Amino acid sequence: MARLYDSRKRILVTGGAGFIGSHLIDRLLAGGHEVICLDNLFTGTKRNIDHLHDNPRFEFMRHDVTFPLYVEVDEIYNLACPASPVHYQYDPVQTTKTSVHGAINMLGLAKRLRCKILQASTSEVYGDPTVHPQAERYWGNVNPIGPRSCYDEGKRCAETLFFDYHRQHGLEIKVARIFNTYGPRMHHADGRVVSNFIMQALTGRDITIYGDGQQTRSFCYVDDLVEGLLRLMAKDKDVTGPVNLGNPSEITIAQLAMHIVEATGASSKIIHAKLPRDDPSQRCPDIALAKTALDWEPLVTLDAGLKKTVTHFRNVLKSLK
Ligand code: NAD
Numbered sequence: 001m002a003r004l005y006d007s008r009k010r011i012l013v014t015g016g017a018g019f020i021g022s023h024l025i026d027r028l029l030a031g032g033h034e035v036i037c038l039d040n041l042f043t044g045t046k047r048n049i050d051h052l053h054d055n056p057r058f059e060f061m062r063h064d065v066t067f068p069l070y071v072e073v074d075e076i077y078n079l080a081c082p083a084s085p086v087h088y089q090y091d092p093v094q095t096t097k098t099s100v101h102g103a104i105n106m107l108g109l110a111k112r113l114r115c116k117i118l119q120a121s122t123s124e125v126y127g128d129p130t131v132h133p134q135a136e137r138y139w140g141n142v143n144p145i146g147p148r149s150c151y152d153e154g155k156r157c158a159e160t161l162f163f164d165y166h167r168q169h170g171l172e173i174k175v176a177r178i179f180n181t182y183g184p185r186m187h188h189a190d191g192r193v194v195s196n197f198i199m200q201a202l203t204g205r206d207i208t209i210y211g212d213g214q215q216t217r218s219f220c221y222v223d224d225l226v227e228g229l230l231r232l233m234a235k236d237k238d239v240t241g242p243v244n245l246g247n248p249s250e251i252t253i254a255q256l257a258m259h260i261v262e263a264t265g266a267s268s269k270i271i272h273a274k275l276p277r278d279d280p281s282q283r284c285p286d287i288a289l290a291k292t293a294l295d296w297e298p299l300v301t302l303d304a305g306l307k308k309t310v311t312h313f314r315n316v317l318k319s320l321k
């Protein structure tokens, strides 16, 4: 445990310079806590945490979670891992190492400190689901040897490790299965659908729908997601998860393109490109468990969230000029 002399906690956030991690850190600092932001800056950027450097309760540490880490903290949020298919398939071996060796190191750290640890897992553990919407009891339909497997199976193995440390060592764990999340500070070039479509729309390029656009996703605004993570961490030890965190309003990718054309006022043409291999055809969270266990559900509508995200990307474009 960290030696602090009040109710403040010292909290480690791995992947803290990334999209979700940086928003989580903002909330933790606003709550009066001390935060160690650990990141190897593979997909995260210093720009996401630039506004925090003058805060005496904030500390940045450049480190790779695949290597052991010795710090003294009260809680750990393990978010380190590239999340966009383009990024996690760039060096798939490193992606699996990040999920698996990273989980082992962070669990070993939590075990030594006897502290709570939360894992940012993913809806990808359900693969290309044959059950719809996906509830936590569904075991998934995952290809173990495809291009997405480094991420999907890495995250599945991390969940296994979390539950084995829980059963074998009595560790207090929390596992959140995060569904597609979007918002300001997504990397503008990370290839994910929301950032791609908005950047294409704002720069007058064609909007690239992969396949026929009838595949579905459910998009959660980042503030809602972070609220869910905080609520999960705050629960006592019998709430381990896995718990789905996502927005249950499901839309097709073709419909998303129309929302983004509207939000940007773009005149871009919509074109179709090849659907990537193993691209899940549908995805929608069943959030009944999050509602009862965490009293949580998303509050931000897609159009309200897209508006804020478009403003962010307009500013990014200005800074790139
Ligand atoms: P992101 O790429 O913006 O953030 C990931 C962060 O982890 C980056 O800052 C990156 O530099 C860092 N990182 C990667 N490998 C690392 C390593 N070996 N050591 C230390 N740092 C490392 O992505 P995000 O969207 O913020 O995702 C955060 C977490 O949430 C990830 O674990 C991701 O799998 C999970 N998640 C995100 C979504 C989503 O839609 N955004 C959905 C499901 C799960």
Ligand code: UDP
Binding pocket: 067, 068, 069, 070, 071, 104, 105, 106, 107, 108, 109, 110, 111, 112
């Ligand atoms: N570890 C770490 N920080 C710590 C304690 C452990 O990074 O404070 C790493 C260490 O590399 C170890 C791994 O976590 O290999 C798993 O630790 P555990 O105690 O579970 O197993 P060990 O391998 O030490 O028997």
Ligand code: UDP
Binding pocket: 084, 085, 180, 191, 192, 193, 194, 196, 197, 208, 209, 210, 211, 215, 217, 253, 275, 276, 279, 280
């Ligand atoms: N997609 C698309 N055009 C793009 C980027 C993505 O049509 O420019 C599709 C992709 O094929 C998938 C969905 O949008 O069906 C979501 O993709 P993303 O990479 O954001 O996340 P995923 O949920 O697949 O991990």
